[in-house]
Amino acid sequence: MGPVSGDVDEARKRAYRYWYEDGLSEVAVGCLFILIALALGVQAILPAGSAAAFLSELAFPVVVIGGMWAARRLVNAAKERITYPRTGYVRYRRSGPRRRWLSALIGGGMGAIAAFLFAQGPASLAWLPLLQGLIVGAVLLYTGSRLDLLRFYASAALSVLMGAAITLGGAAHLIGSAAYFGGLGVMLAAMGAFTLRSYLRQTQPTSETGEG
């Protein structure tokens, strides 16, 4: 029998990490954040109370949900063409009810906090970038700790720093949020692109994936 790479525990972690090995999901999330930043930027420049501003507010959730759907499809299509022919295909188990409840709780919590800030008035909305930085940072930190990936820890730290810097800079809430999502989006997309470049250099597509 030839050498058996890695120990058993590491094999489990590597299976979870594999989804992030090519950097494609970070590129997709980065682009999604940039799209959100553009949508927020459009809202910020439109005259308050105008029909266009109202429509852009209505369109915002559609942009976010549509963007998430498109990002997922694009990542899967890119993996089919780039990743699976090089390093193989993995089908992951559907997340259990506990994780789905946790995601719903986080989403609901974010919505509740944002609604609370809106209700407090314009001055409270200035804290939104910091809040966004903390929440996104927490998600990145959790992902990093689960997968043992250093770049997620770095992204988490940058998310918090960016949110804090924008809030301290005193930008109006839409501009501040647009700056946060735009900045973090560019950073994540760049990190993902760098990871993809490394992945492409280290791997080659195989002509067949069948049994030997």
Added chain:
Amino acid sequence: MTGDLRHLADVDRVLHEPARLLIVTILYTVEGADFLYLLRETGLTKGNLSSHLARLEGAGYVTIEKTFRGKVPLTICRLTENGRAAFRAYRDHLKQVVEKMPE
């Protein structure tokens, strides 16, 4: 051999082999994986991997589905429910054995 250590011999010998344990551990973590992924993760040769997969399939722990992705042949391996149960039983059995080992 003491009674407590005697049941060490009852270990599942299909799983109690490093390469097959590694394969099953990888498959336990995911819904399924193709041959290329397993080849890369285990570091085995194609022949070795095929042989171990055949043994696991013979024991009813793994299903091997040969399909195509476009024109590219694909071999998808999945752990059966028996395989998952066997892995859990093996893990629990080893924990008990290790706990009872003298220091």
